[in-house]
Amino acid sequence: MPGNEKAQKKQVPIKEGFFTMPLSPLENVRLNGSKCRKCGEVFLGKAIGCENCGSADMEELPLSKRGKLYTYTVIEHRPPGDYKGPDPFVPFGEGFVELPEGLRIVAPLTESKNLKIGMDLELVVHKLFEDANGNEVIAYKFKPV
Amino acid sequence: MKEVAIVGAGIHKFGRFPDESPIQIALEAVRMALQDANIPWKAIEMAYCARCYLPASTGARIGAALGKTGISIIDVESACASGAVAIRQGVLAIQSGACDVCVVVGVEKMPRGFMEPTTLGFEPWQVYMGLTTNPSYWAMNARRHMHEYGITEMHIAKVAYKNHRNSVHNPYAMYQKAFTMEEILNSPVVCSPTRLLEICAPNEGAAALVLCASEKAHKYTSKPITIAACVHSLPLYASDFRGPIYQLSAKVSNPNPGVVSAKKAYEQAGISPKDVSVAEVQDTDAFNELIHYEELGFCGPGESGRLIDEGATEIGGRIPVNASGGLISKGEPIGASHVGQMVDLVWQLRGQNGPRQVANARVGLGLVTGAMGHSAITIIKR
Numbered sequence: 160m161p162g163n164e165k166a167q168k169k170q171v172p173i174k175e176g177f178f179t180m181p182l183s184p185l186e187n188v189r190l191n192g193s194k195c196r197k198c199g200e201v202f203l204g205k206a207i208g209c210e211n212c213g214s215a216d217m218e219e220l221p222l223s224k225r226g227k228l229y230t231y232t233v234i235e236h237r238p239p240g241d242y243k244g245p246d247p248f249v250p251f252g253e254g255f256v257e258l259p260e261g262l263r264i265v266a267p268l269t270e271s272k273n274l275k276i277g278m279d280l281e282l283v284v285h286k287l288f289e290d291a292n293g294n295e296v297i298a299y300k301f302k303p304v
Numbered sequence: 305m306k307e308v309a310i311v312g313a314g315i316h317k318f319g320r321f322p323d324e325s326p327i328q329i330a331l332e333a334v335r336m337a338l339q340d341a342n343i344p345w346k347a348i349e350m351a352y353c354a355r356c357y358l359p360a361s362t363g364a365r366i367g368a369a370l371g372k373t374g375i376s377i378i379d380v381e382s383a384c385a386s387g388a389v390a391i392r393q394g395v396l397a398i399q400s401g402a403c404d405v406c407v408v409v410g411v412e413k414m415p416r417g418f419m420e421p422t423t424l425g426f427e428p429w430q431v432y433m434g435l436t437t438n439p440s441y442w443a444m445n446a447r448r449h450m451h452e453y454g455i456t457e458m459h460i461a462k463v464a465y466k467n468h469r470n471s472v473h474n475p476y477a478m479y480q481k482a483f484t485m486e487e488i489l490n491s492p493v494v495c496s497p498t499r500l501l502e503i504c505a506p507n508e509g510a511a512a513l514v515l516c517a518s519e520k521a522h523k524y525t526s527k528p529i530t531i532a533a534c535v536h537s538l539p540l541y542a543s544d545f546r547g548p549i550y551q552l553s554a555k556v557s558n559p560n561p562g563v564v565s566a567k568k569a570y571e572q573a574g575i576s577p578k579d580v581s582v583a584e585v586q587d588t589d590a591f592n593e594l595i596h597y598e599e600l601g602f603c604g605p606g607e608s609g610r611l612i613d614e615g616a617t618e619i620g621g622r623i624p625v626n627a628s629g630g631l632i633s634k635g636e637p638i639g640a641s642h643v644g645q646m647v648d649l650v651w652q653l654r655g656q657n658g659p660r661q662v663a664n665a666r667v668g669l670g671l672v673t674g675a676m677g678h679s680a681i682t683i684i685k686r
């Protein structure tokens with residue numbers, strides 16, 4: 160709305176197809192996936208072809224907000240490239256999070272301490288940074304429940 | 305199938321060489337290999353150049369500096385397995401009858417620190433979210449394996465201890481320094497459970513081989529080394545954890561690419577794991593070496609901790625692994641790393657490795673793995 164200084168900033172997904180829409184309010188947003196109609200495998204985001212069976216017949220499948228920690232590490236040094244996390248760098252956990260839909264996704268974790276394989280985790284959808292156009296770029300991480 | 309032999313081997317030390325161009329680095333390795341085979345460049349019929357981080361047509365530039373003979377020189381890339389794929393192309397070229405003699409050279413010149421993520425294939429969103437620390441994927445695999453099988457941080461440190469100690473006798477390694485277990489365990493954590501002295505550095509270097517149809521190898525050497533197998537695999541669905549992936553199936557379970565490559569390589573060579581005299585495997589982090597013991601059948605699944613505890617993989621053990629000091633001490637110039645493994649194994653089979661010689665080495669095995677799950681194994685015998 161031109162002239163309205165309180166205009167809400169526009170939210171954009173960090174990767175097209177990763178989230179259910181709309182992106183506001185953030186607490187209602189879930190990760191979005193694709194399920195292969197032929198073999199049932201599930202993929203994060205919009206899959207263009209099934210890596211398991213080769214089928215291109217996919218249906219959209221919103222993913223659960225709860226998962227379990229399959230494995231993890233702690234990123235102790237600033238990752239290479241244009242990382243948009245806190246500056247100065249703060250170490251963070253990184254894990255494979257197993258979702259009930261039958262996939263494990265790589266995700267940043269909110270904690271770097273007391274991580275344990277098998278622990279329950281919950282999705283956090285958050286603004287990671289503002290892009291050059293002033294849009295809020297929406298990303299995901301998981302936090303221990 | 306036509307048999308292929310290695311008749312020449314050469315290497316440029318792995319390390320950091322700010323005063324040398326990648327072409328100069330590669331030339332030193334190629335010239336050494338040509339000299340070793342006592343063959344002039346003008347007799348070479350084809351060449352393959354393995355590289356990832358260097359510009360297009362690096363192989364053509366190396367060839368130009370040796371004399372523009374007009375031969376086909378092709379660059380090949382398959383992440384950390386690039387060198388193996390170049391060797392495989394050379395083998396296939398000879399087996400197909402396209403040539404009798406060819407050169408394979410691997411070269412790289414990489415910056416310090418973690419590998420540049422977009423070259424590895426990470427997408428911008430993974431970069432923004434900080435999911436691009438390459439060793440973190442190895443660390444997550446290690447953490448899960450430790451959870452399932454009881455491998456400990458002590459086992460991982462023992463691998464690093466062994467390889468650093470072996471490196472003292474390898475003048476081509478970047479680091480030739482032994483460390484105590486205490487120094488290794490007290491070195492900074494890079495990505496838990498992986499520590500600084502348990503991880504390899506991307507760096508610079510080159511290695512080269514001269515390959516020849518075995519029936520003509522006697523023209524160049526009295527000690528030809530036969531390539532018994534050279535295989536390359538990409539992972540089956542959901543079977544490899546390496547970046548730039550961002551998800552794996554929790555339902556489908558396929559054998560990982562190392563297991564698949566090992567089976568193919570042993571079949572092609574007509575041998576079993578117990579026939580291997582000496583192996584060079586990708587210890588980009590020390591835990592990976594343990595996994596490779598299991599993939600290669602040097603021990604059963606989950607038994608790699610016991611194998612290192614028993615000292616079986618030391619020089620003088622039942623199956624010495626990384627007698628060269630491994631990539632932990634040599635560093636990993638990714639185009640050159642596998643060719644470098646094979647150069648060291650050629651020397652092992654010729655019995656010319658001095659203090660790091662494995663007694664009566666008859667069969668050598670080199671293994672590399674890389675981003676996207678590239679996996680390759682070369683087996684040589686005398």
Ligand SMILES: [Zn+2]
Nearest residue numbers: 195198209212
């Ligand atoms: Zn499918």
